[in-house]
Amino acid sequence: MNLASVDLNLLVAFEALMDERNVTRAGARIGLAQPSMSSVLTRLRALFGDELFVRSASGMQPTAKALSLARPISDALGQIRGVLAPGSGFDPATASRRLSIAVTDYGDLVVVPPLVAALRREARGIDLVVRPIIDAAVSVANLEHGDVDALIGGHLPASARIARTTLFEEHFVCIRDAKRARQKVQLTKDDYTRLPHALFSSAGGDGLPGAIDTMLARHGRKRRTAVTLAHVVAVPFAVAGTDLVATMAERIARRFASSAGVHVVPLPYDVEVFPIDLLHTRHAITDPALRWFIELVVRVGTKL
Incomplete structure (x- = not known):
């Protein structure tokens, strides 16, 4: 394709359509009336040889072709905007x-x-x-x-x-009451499933299975969740002084270990970092x- 023959404003219109999923709103965003925006969509379809956006009850839905184009077009326009933007004029030391x-x-x-x-x-x-x-x-x-x-x-x-x-990237680790952790530094796989667990659930304490439970299921194992808590910061304090064990992101576990009275111990299973x-x-x-x-x-x- 000869780039000189392509109106790059069509890509701006494509981006607006992808964001708004509505011809009228997309047109208003780039300063075009609805009939003009419909004409632009026709030209876009001809350019890419695809319907790109199909009418549905919930708005203009992108086709597979449109979805595959969305990121590279957005990236390209972002690069162009960055090049054309005037000097930053931004001084963090004085900005409000x-x-x-x-x-x-x-x-x-x-x-x-x-x-x-x-x-x-x-x-x-x-x-x-x-x-x-x-x-x-x-x-x-x-x-x-x-x-x-x-x-x-x-x-x-x-x-x-x-x-x-x-x-x-973050790793999972276990936490235990400090005194109990000193008595047994390493948890075995049997220890991990035998001991009662404290669990953080951001969904409000419903205890739904997460990545750890899915991993255990692959090993044919299951843990008992004895306590489910709605706030992650509460977990180490609930574990301290009890027989509970909890699995947490390492950076959070280490941040609260000392103040809560718990020790960080390795997780006896291989779990992917996130x-x-x-x-x-x-x-x-x-x-x-x-x-x-x-x-x-x-x-x-x-x-x-």
């Missing part, structure tokens, strides 16, 4: 701005404290609002709609409209303040 992020419990405990410290050192005029991620899919939708500037956490769902950067990710919209690169903030989060995260 309000930013908002949504985080999991893990992100709140592990990433947010050093991030706040970095903001206080480098950008005292930037105010940060931290919201909880209760429903990950809802939080991703909020990010897509601009209600928050970024998400931080593990196991966050993917979206073609969202850029993802892995900050670091990434802690930063999610932001692909348009963030065109906002100097957001671009700086995203770089700051990455810088902070890679040191954890």
Whole structure:
């Protein structure tokens, strides 16, 4: 294809359609009336030889071809916007701005404290609002709609409209009451399934099976969950002074081990590490303040 023959504004229209899933709203977003936007869609279909978006009761649904194009087109437009953006004009030391992020419990405990410290050192005029991620899919939708500037956490769902950067990887470990851990440093696989467990459930304490239970099932084993807690920070304090064992992310376990009176011990099973990710919209690169903030989060995260 001869690139000179392609109207790159069609790609901007494609991106708007992918985001809005509605011809009228997509047109309004890029300054086109509905008839003009319909004409643009016709040209897009001719360009890619595919319907791209099909009408349904819930709006214009992208075809498989459109979904495969969404990320590379968004990435390409992001690069172009970054090149064409005027000089940043952003000085974190003097800037005044309000930013908002949504985080999991893990992100709140592990990433947010050093991030706040970095903001206080480098950008005292930037105010940060931290919201909880209760429903990950809802939080991703909020990010897509601009209600928050970024998400931080593990196991966050993917979206073609969202850029993802892995900050670091996390491991699972066990915690036990400190006195009991000194008596037996290593847990065997039999110990692990014999002992009663304390479990953190972000769903409000319903104790639904998670990654550990799925792993145990593959080994033909099952654990007994004796206590289910709604807040992760409560887990080490519930384990202390009891015969309970709990499985936790290592960075959280080590942060509270000393104050709670528990010891960190190895998990006697091999469990895959999981990434802690930063999610932001692909348009963030065109906002100097957001671009700086995203770089700051990455810088902070890679040191954890």
